[in-house]
Amino acid sequence: MPEESNYWDKFWRKRYTRRRLISGSAIAGTGLALGAVVGCGGESTPSGTSGGPTPTGGLYCGPDATPGEKYLCLDFEKPVDGRRTFEPAPSDSRGGFLTYIGFDAVVLDRYDPHQTQFGPMYSNQSAVFSKLYRYASHEEPTWENILPDLATDAPEMVEPAPNLLTYIVHLNQGVKFHNTDKIRANFPDLAGRELTAEDVKYSYDRQRNPDSYQHTYYYRSSQYETIETIEAVDKYTLKIVTKAPTAPFYHFMADTNAMIIPKEIVDMGPGPDGVTPWDSVDSYKNRAPAPSDRMIGTGPFMWDSLTFGIEYRAIRNPEWFGWGDKSLGRPYLDGYKATGQGLNDATVESLFRRKEIDSAGFIDNPQWILNILDEIPELKFSRQQVSGWLNSRLKLYAKPFDDWRVRRALFLAADRQEIVDIIGSGAWIKVGPVNSAIKYWALPDDELLSLPGYRVGADRDKDIQEARQLFEAAGKPDIPQIWFADVPAYISRYAPTYLETIKRNLGIDQDIKFQTVPYSRIAEGLVSEDAETGAFTWGYDNGWIDLDDWVYPYFKTGGPKNSFRAADTTLDQMLDKSRAEFDLEKRKQIGYDIQRYMLGVTNPQAPAAHARIDYACPGGGSIRWPYAKNDTSWPWFGNQYWVAEGWFDHNDPSFADRKGQ
Amino acid sequence: MAQESAIPAVTPAAPETAAPRRGSAWRGIWKFIRKKPLGAIGFAIVGFLLLATIGVPKASFGWPSLPDRPLGFELGSPILQRYSPEQNFYNARGRVRSFESPSSNHWLGTDKSGRDVWARIVNGARRSLFVAVWALVLATALGAGIGVVSGYFGKWMDTVIQRLMDALQSFPPLIALILIVTINPLTSGPNLFVIAIALGLVGIPSVQRIVRSVVLATREQQYVEAARTIGATDLRTMRYYIIPNIMASIIIVFSTGIGVAILAESTLGFIAPDKLPEGPSWGIMLSDAYPVIVDHPGPGLAAAGAIALAVLGFNLAGDALRDVLDPRLRLG
Numbered sequence: 002m003p004e005e006s007n008y009w010d011k012f013w014r015k016r017y018t019r020r021r022l023i024s025g026s027a028i029a030g031t032g033l034a035l036g037a038v039v040g041c042g043g044e045s046t047p048s049g050t051s052g053g054p055t056p057t058g059g060l061y062c063g064p065d066a067t068p069g070e071k072y073l074c075l076d077f078e079k080p081v082d083g084r085r086t087f088e089p090a091p092s093d094s095r096g097g098f099l100t101y102i103g104f105d106a107v108v109l110d111r112y113d114p115h116q117t118q119f120g121p122m123y124s125n126q127s128a129v130f131s132k133l134y135r136y137a138s139h140e141e142p143t144w145e146n147i148l149p150d151l152a153t154d155a156p157e158m159v160e161p162a163p164n165l166l167t168y169i170v171h172l173n174q175g176v177k178f179h180n181t182d183k184i185r186a187n188f189p190d191l192a193g194r195e196l197t198a199e200d201v202k203y204s205y206d207r208q209r210n211p212d213s214y215q216h217t218y219y220y221r222s223s224q225y226e227t228i229e230t231i232e233a234v235d236k237y238t239l240k241i242v243t244k245a246p247t248a249p250f251y252h253f254m255a256d257t258n259a260m261i262i263p264k265e266i267v268d269m270g271p272g273p274d275g276v277t278p279w280d281s282v283d284s285y286k287n288r289a290p291a292p293s294d295r296m297i298g299t300g301p302f303m304w305d306s307l308t309f310g311i312e313y314r315a316i317r318n319p320e321w322f323g324w325g326d327k328s329l330g331r332p333y334l335d336g337y338k339a340t341g342q343g344l345n346d347a348t349v350e351s352l353f354r355r356k357e358i359d360s361a362g363f364i365d366n367p368q369w370i371l372n373i374l375d376e377i378p379e380l381k382f383s384r385q386q387v388s389g390w391l392n393s394r395l396k397l398y399a400k401p402f403d404d405w406r407v408r409r410a411l412f413l414a415a416d417r418q419e420i421v422d423i424i425g426s427g428a429w430i431k432v433g434p435v436n437s438a439i440k441y442w443a444l445p446d447d448e449l450l451s452l453p454g455y456r457v458g459a460d461r462d463k464d465i466q467e468a469r470q471l472f473e474a475a476g477k478p479d480i481p482q483i484w485f486a487d488v489p490a491y492i493s494r495y496a497p498t499y500l501e502t503i504k505r506n507l508g509i510d511q512d513i514k515f516q517t518v519p520y521s522r523i524a525e526g527l528v529s530e531d532a533e534t535g536a537f538t539w540g541y542d543n544g545w546i547d548l549d550d551w552v553y554p555y556f557k558t559g560g561p562k563n564s565f566r567a568a569d570t571t572l573d574q575m576l577d578k579s580r581a582e583f584d585l586e587k588r589k590q591i592g593y594d595i596q597r598y599m600l601g602v603t604n605p606q607a608p609a610a611h612a613r614i615d616y617a618c619p620g621g622g623s624i625r626w627p628y629a630k631n632d633t634s635w636p637w638f639g640n641q642y643w644v645a646e647g648w649f650d651h652n653d654p655s656f657a658d659r660k661g662q
Numbered sequence: 663m664a665q666e667s668a669i670p671a672v673t674p675a676a677p678e679t680a681a682p683r684r685g686s687a688w689r690g691i692w693k694f695i696r697k698k699p700l701g702a703i704g705f706a707i708v709g710f711l712l713l714a715t716i717g718v719p720k721a722s723f724g725w726p727s728l729p730d731r732p733l734g735f736e737l738g739s740p741i742l743q744r745y746s747p748e749q750n751f752y753n754a755r756g757r758v759r760s761f762e763s764p765s766s767n768h769w770l771g772t773d774k775s776g777r778d779v780w781a782r783i784v785n786g787a788r789r790s791l792f793v794a795v796w797a798l799v800l801a802t803a804l805g806a807g808i809g810v811v812s813g814y815f816g817k818w819m820d821t822v823i824q825r826l827m828d829a830l831q832s833f834p835p836l837i838a839l840i841l842i843v844t845i846n847p848l849t850s851g852p853n854l855f856v857i858a859i860a861l862g863l864v865g866i867p868s869v870q871r872i873v874r875s876v877v878l879a880t881r882e883q884q885y886v887e888a889a890r891t892i893g894a895t896d897l898r899t900m901r902y903y904i905i906p907n908i909m910a911s912i913i914i915v916f917s918t919g920i921g922v923a924i925l926a927e928s929t930l931g932f933i934a935p936d937k938l939p940e941g942p943s944w945g946i947m948l949s950d951a952y953p954v955i956v957d958h959p960g961p962g963l964a965a966a967g968a969i970a971l972a973v974l975g976f977n978l979a980g981d982a983l984r985d986v987l988d989p990r991l992r993l994g
Contacts, residue, residue, distance in 0.1 A: 053752030067757050345953030365774075368761075368957040419750070422758035423775045457756065487936065494950055497940035498775055501748050516851055517936045 056418045056457045069427020072367035073620060075374065078383040081633050083137030083643060084146065088631055090333040090648035097649045098314075098662040099337035099629065100358045102349050105638075106313040106341030107488065110521065112292035113267075113282035114260040115208050116218040118524060120389060120543045123257045123639035125307070128315050128337075129179075130262060130298030131642075133170055133201065134255035139388065139636050141441055142546045143585060147255045150642075151176060151196065151299070153325060156241075156251065162583035165246050166229075170254075172198060172237040176322045178263055179303045187290040188297065191265040193320070196299050198233035204261045205231050205241075213280045214272050217528065220561050223554045224253040227580075248583045249549040256546065257639030266295035301332045301645035313339045321645065333648035337641070338662070344489065353624070356659045359649075360625035360632060365491045367428045370624060379655065381632075384622035386430060388438035388544025388636035391420065391492070393483075393614040397565045399532035401478035406471040408611035409601055411480075413454050413468035414506035415499075420617045423498060424491050428620035431455055434596045435551045436618055438636040442548040442589065444596045452600055469508045477507075481533055482514040484523055486540025493517040499539070527564035535564075544618075544637030548579060548592040556599070556609050567609035572598055628656035694986075701982020707975025714742050715788040728854035729785075729941070732792035740784045744769075747785040747942040750776040761958040773961040774950065782942040783968050789943055790972065793858045794923035800862030801923075802916045805869025810908075812870065813877030814900055824874075831867040838864050839930055843937045852939040857930065861923050869915050876911045880904055910987035918980030921973040928969045944969050 062074035103121065110119030114126045131151045138146040149155065152170050159167035178184075180193035209225040210216065219225075229244045243250055253259060268284035271277065279285040283292045296304035299322065302315035316336040323331050340358070346366040350373070353361040363370050374382055395402040395411075402408055421429040430437065431450065437443040449455055453464045480503075485496045500513050518526075526535020545551050554562040556569070557576050575595050582588040597603050601610040625632050631646045649656060695702040717738030726734050739746075751759045751772060758776035762768055770779035812823040842860035849856055880886065881904065889903045931938050931945020938946060944965045951962030 053750065054754060054756040056752075056756030061755060061757075065753070067753075067760060070757070347953050347956050350956060364953065366954040366957060368954070372957065418756070419758070422760070423750070426760060426774070427757060490935075493936055495775075497748065498750070500940075514851065515940075 055459070055461045067422070067427040068366075068368045068371060069422070069425060069429070069620075071371055072363075072426075072428040072622075075371070075382065075384070077622065078381065081383055082140065082635060083135075083148065083633060085631075085633065087646060089329055090630070094630075094648050094651045095330075095333050096335050099334055099360075099644060099647055099649075100661045101337075101339055101360050102341070102344065102352065102358055103339040104341060104344070104488075105339035106307065107310055107344070108307060108313070111218070111281070111283045112296065113215075113218075114258055114262055115204070115221065116215060116281065116283070117258070118220055118543065119520065120541075120638035123543075123637075124339075124641045125304070125313055125315070126260060126296065126298075127257065127300070127639045128302035128641035128644060129296050129300045129304050130260035131176070131196075131300050132255060132259045132261060134251070134259075135642065136255055136546060136640075139439060139544075139546050142252065142439065143441070144251055147251060148324075150255075150324065151201070151261060156254070162248075163246050163581070165250075165583065166243050168239075168241045168243075168250065168254075169234075170201075170239045170241065172196070172201070172239070173322055173325050174237055176299050177320050178299055179297050179318060180320065181303065183294065184297055187294055188265050191263050191297060194263070196261065196263075197236045198239045200263055201239055201261050202231050202233050203264050207267075207280070210280075214277045215280045217561075218281075220554070221253075221256065221258065222561050223557065224249075224256065224259075224549075227253070245581065246583070247580055248588060249547045249580065252547040252549065256550070257637070260298065263297065266297055268295075301642055302336060305336065310341050312341070315641075323645075332645040334644065335662075337644050337647075356626060356655075357661055359629045359659075359661060360623050362621060362623040363428070364489065365424060365426060367426055367620075370622070373624065379627055380624045381627060381629075382622065382624045383634050384620065385634040385636060386436075386438035387619040387621040388436045388546075389541050389638075390432050390436050390544065390618035391424075391540065391616040392542055393616070394527065394538045394564055395612055395614070396527075396532055396536040397567055397608070397612055399481065399536035401475065401480070402536065402612075404475050404478070405606045405608075405610060406475040407478060408614075409605050410468040410472040410475065410507060411503065412601070412611040412614050413464045413471075414503050415454070415614060415616060416502045416506070417455060417616050418457060419498070419502060420495070424495050425617065425619060429617045430620055431616070432618050433615055434599045434613070435548065435592065436544060436636075438544060438618060438621075439546065439551075442551065442592050444593055444600075452602060454600070465506045468506055472507045472509070477509055479511060480513050481536045482516060484518045484526060484535055484538045484540075485515055486523060486538075487517045487519050492540060496539070548588065548595075552576060552592075552595050552599070553580065555613065565609070565612035567612050569607060569609035571604075571607065572609050626655045626659070628653040628659065694982075698982045698985065700978050701985070704975050704978025704980070704982060707971055708979050711787050711791055711972055711975065714740055714784045715791055717741055726796075728796065728858065729789040729792050732796065737788070740788060743781045743784045745778045745781045747777060747781045749778065749781070751778070752776065761954075761960065763960065770964045771960045773947070774954065774958075779947075779961050779964050782947060783944070783964055785942040786944040786947060786965070786968065787972070789854065789941065790924045790927055790969075791920075793854050793861065793927050794920045796855070796858035797861035797865065797923045797927075798916050798919045800859060801865035801869050801919065802912060804862070805866040805915075806873045806905075806908075806912050808866065809870035809873030810877050810900055810904060813874040814881055814896065814904060816878075820874075823870075827867040827870060835864045835926070836929060836933070839926065840934055840937065843930070843934075852937055854939060857927060857938065861926055864926070865919060865923065869919065872915050873908065873912065876908045877904055880907050883907075914980060914984045914987060917983050918977060921976030921980070924972050924976070925969065928965075 060073055061070050066074065105121045105124050108119060108122050108125065110117045110122050114130055133150060133152045134147050135150045136142060136146060137148050151172050153173055157169035158165050159169065176196040178191055178194050178196060185192040205225055205228060207213065208219040208222050209228060227243050227247045227250060229242045232240045234240050266282055268281055268288055269278040270285060270288055272279040272285055282295050293304065293307055301318055301321045303318050305314040305316045307313045314336060317332045317334065321332065323329055344364060346364050346369055349361050349364065350369040352358045374380060395408055397403055417431040421427060421431060433444050433449045435443040437446055486492050496515050500515060504511065504513065520540065523535060523538050523540060527538065529535060553576050554560045556563060556567055556572055558568045558573050575591060575598065579588055579591045579595065582591055598607060599610060604610065623634055628650045630648050630650050633643045717740050720736035720738050722736035723734055724731065726732055730737050753759050759772055760774050760776055762772040764771045768778050768780065770783065773779055808823060812820045839860050842863065843857055846856050886899060886903050889899050928945035931943045932949045935946045935949045947965035948962055951965060955962045
C-alpha cells in the first residue's frame with residue numbers, strides 16, 4: 002500500500018507551474034499596491050474637516066498667494082462714485098445700450114418700491130423712480146455727499162441742530178411722469194403729468210400709515226414714523242416736521258428706496274376681505290394693469306421689460322428733468338440691460354471678452370480677472386467692497402437661541418476666514434454689524450479683527466475653546482434646521498462645509514438639518530409667529546448707508562426688521578441716542594459702542610447680543626472696457642440713475658468691435 | 663491474487679471519446695478576454711468601481727440607507743479614498759488650498775474648497791453606483807412584471823398597457839425626474855432613496871418594452887404551448903416557463919441600465935444640485951466645477967471622466983454579457 006501522505010508532504014511535493022507563479026505574484030502585487038494606497042494616505046482624519054493651520058492674517062502678496070489674495074493685491078482705481086468729475090458726452094458719442102451681467106433680472110420680490118426688500122429691485126427701480134435726494138458717495142455718507150434729485154437743493158433746516166425739527170424742501174418744476182403709448186393706455190391721467198409736492202407727501206404718508214393693509218411690509222417704516230407732519234405748502238414746496246430731532250432724517254430722504262411714486266399706480270381696490278384697500282403696486286391677484294406695467298416714475302430711464310432670470314431692460318426717458326439741467330441732454334445712452342443668464346464666472350468671462358457686456362466683476366472665481374488684466378492692460382479695474390453681506394439671523398424666542406451661551410457659541414464657532422477662502426476664493430472680507438464697505442460708520446478693521454470670532458492664530462483656538470465650553474454648559478442642545486438662501490448658488494454649496502465646521506468647533510456630532518429656500522420664503526419665515534419656522538437663517542442682507550439703517554430697524558424693540566424679537570432696553574437707549582446725535586464724530590462713537598454691544602464685547606450676556614451673526618462680504622470690483630465712460634461703482638444696488646451720465650466713446654479703439662447693442 | 667483478478671481492469675477510454683477536461687477558471691477568463699476584449703475592459707472598469715465602493719464593513723445593521731448602508735450593513739469608508747471627502751486642506755498660512763494641481767498628496771488635485779478631488783470621486787462612485795443599483799432593481803422588477811404580463815396576455819391588455827407606457831415615455835425623463843424629487847412626499851428633504859425610486863419609475867417603460875419583446879417570442883415556443891396544453895394556469899406558465907427563459911434578457915437590461923441610471927443621477931446633480939442631499943456626487947462636482955471650468959478645469963474633468971468611465975464600463979460589460987448569454991450567439 003502506498004504510504005499515506007500528509008498535508009505537508011503534499012504541499013512540498015506540489016508542482017507550481019510558471020503560470021501559477023505569475024498569477025500568484027500578480028495577486029500578491031495587487032494586494033500590496035492596495036495596501037500601499039490605503040496605508041499611505043496623507044493628512045487623514047476619520048471624518049470631517051481637518052481644521053488645518055489657523056490663518057495668520059494680513060494681506061499676503063507673495064509668490065504663492067492664492068488667487069483671492071492676488072486679487073486683493075491688484076492695483077486698482079479708487080471706486081468711482083458720484084464725486085467724480087463729470088465728463089459730458091460729445092455729440093458723436095450718444096446712444097447704445099449699456100449691458101452687464103447682474104442680479105437685476107433675478108427679481109424675487111415685490112414690485113412695490115416701498116415694500117421690496119430685494120437689492121436688485123432697488124436698482125431696477127432707482128432708474129425709474131426719483132427721490133428727493135441722492136448720494137454722491139456711500140463710502141462717505143455725510144451731508145456733503147448728498148445731492149439734490151427732485152429737490153432743487155439741500156433742504157432748508159429751520160431750527161439749528163441739535164434741535165432741528167423742520168425741513169423745507171423745494172422741488173424742481175416741470176418734472177414729468179413717464180409718457181409712452183402703453184402708459185397712456187393704462188394710466189391716461191398719469192402719463193406726462195407733472196410731479197408735485199402732493200406726490201411726495203403721498204409717498205411718505207403711505208409708509209407711515211398704521212391702518213394700511215400692507216403696513217407690515219413697509220420695511221422702511223421706522224424712517225417715516227419719525228415724521229410728525231408733512232405738508233404740501235404749495236405745488237413745489239414741502240414742509241416736514243419730525244417728532245423729535247432726528248439726525249439721520251436728511252439721509253432718510255436720500256436712502257436707496259425713498260422713491261416718490263404716483264398714487265395712480267397703487268392698487269387701492271379691495272383686498273382679500275373685500276373691503277380694505279389693497280394698497281400695493283403688486284396689484285391684488287394681478288388685477289390689471291399688471292405690476293410691471295405700474296412701474297411709472299420720473300427717473301432718467303423707463304421700465305421696458307423684465308424677463309425673470311433672463312434680462313431687465315430700461316429705455317431712455319427723453320423728457321427727463323436732468324437734475325435741473327435738461328440742456329446736457331442726459332441720458333446719453335438709449336438704455337441699459339442687465340442679463341441674469343449664466344450667473345457664473347465662465348459665462349461672464351466669455352461675454353466680457355466678446356464685448357457682449359461692457360463691464361463685469363467676478364462672482365466666485367477671481368482668477369479670470371487676474372488673467373484678463375494681464376492680457377489686456379488697458380482695461381479699467383476698480384475695486385469696490387460690497388456692502389451687502391452674509392449673516393445669520395436667530396430667533397431669540399426659539400429654543401435654544403434664547404440662551405446667550407448658545408448664540409455666543411455659534412458666533413465663535415463660525416469660521417469667517419473659511420467663508421472668505423471657500424466662498425470668496427480669498428477675495429472676501431470679514432465684516433461686523435456695520436459692513437466696513439461703509440468705512441465711515443463701521444468699527445475700525447484693526448479693532449474688529451482683534452475681537453473674538455474674528456481673530457486668527459492662537460487666539461482663534463481660544464475662541465473655539467470658549468465656544469465648546471459655552472455650548473457644553475448650555476447642555477449641547479439640538480440646533481434647529483438652518484435655512485440657507487438659494488441665491489447665489491455658492492451659499493448652498495457652502496452649507497455642508499458650514500455644518501461640518503460648526504460641529505467640529507462645538508465638539509458635537511449632531512445631524513444638523515438644513516434646506517435651501519428662496520429669500521421670499523426666508524422673509525415669511527422671519528416674520529412667522531411660529532418660533533421654529535426660520536429660526537436660524539443664512540444668507541445675504543442688503544447693504545445700507547447710514548448707521549441708522551444698519552442697526553435701528555433690526556434691534557430697536559418692535560423695529561420693522563427685528564425678526565429676532567430682541568427687546569434690550571440698553572440697546573434701545575443707545576439706538577435712540579444715535580438718532581438724536583447730530584455731531585457726526587459723537588454719533589460715530591455711539592455707533593462703535595452699538596457695534597461692540599452687538600458683538601458681545603460690552604456684555605456677552607446682553608439680551609440682543611449675537612442675535613445676528615455677521616460673517617463676510619464680497620471683495621467686489623469690476624472691470625470695464627475703456628470706451629464705457631462715466632461708469633460709477635457702488636457698494637450696493639439702488640444707484641442706476643447714475644447711468645444717465647454714462648456714454649460710449651465711439652472714438653476709443655476698444656469700441657470698434659463692440660458686439661453689444 | 664483472486665481478489666485482485668476479480669476487479670475488472672479499467673481500460674482508459676480512447677482520447678477522442680473521453681469527456682472533455684474542464685478548463686480552470688483562469689483559462690475561462692483568459693478565453694473571455696481574448697474573445698471579448700472590450701467586454702473585458704468593461705468588466706475591469708466595473709470591477710474597479712466596485713472596489714472603489716468597498717470599505718471595511720462595520721457591524722452596524724438596519725434598514726438599507728444610501729449611500730453608506732445600501733445592503734443593510736454599514737460599508738465603512740471606502741478604502742481607496744485616502745482622505746475624508748469633506749476634509750479641507752490648508753497651506754502653511756492657514757489659507758484654503760483651492761484648485762491645487764494633481765500631486766502625490768492629491769492625485770487629482772483639490773477643488774475650490776480645498777477638498778481632495780480623488781476622495782470625492784471615490785465617494786461619488788459609491789453614491790452613484792448604489793443609487794443606480796436600487797433604481798434598476800425597482801425598474802427591472804416592475805418593468806419586467808409589466809412586460810411579461812403585457813407580452814403574455816396580448817390583445818387588449820397589451821394594447822392598453824403599451825399605450826400607457828407610450829404616454830409615460832413621451833414625458834421628458836429629466837423633467838419627470840426633477841418633478842418627482844421636487845414633489846417628494848416621502849421625506850422632508852432631499853433623499854437618495856427617493857432619487858433611486860424616481861430613477862426607477864422613469865426607467866420602467868424602457869425595461870418593460872424590451873422584456874415584452876422577448877416574451878412575445880418566447881410565448882410562441884412549443885414548450886409554452888405544451889405547458890398550456892397540460893393545464894398550466896397563466897400564472898404558472900409565466901412563472902415557470904416564461905420568466906426563467908427570459909432571465910438572460912432581464913440580466914442584460916439590468917446591467918446596461920446601470921450605466922444609464924448613473925448618467926441620469928449625475929445629470930440631475932448637475933442641473934438641480936439642490937435636489938440631492940449633501941455629500942460628494944459626480945453631478946454636483948460637475949455643477950460646482952462648471953463656473954470655473956476655464957481657469958480650473960481639473961475638478962470638472964475628473965468628475966466628467968468618472969461619469970464617462972462608469973457609463974462606458976457598464977455599457978461594454980452589458981454588451982459582452984448580452985453576447986455571452988444570448989442563446990442564438992452561443993449556438994453559433
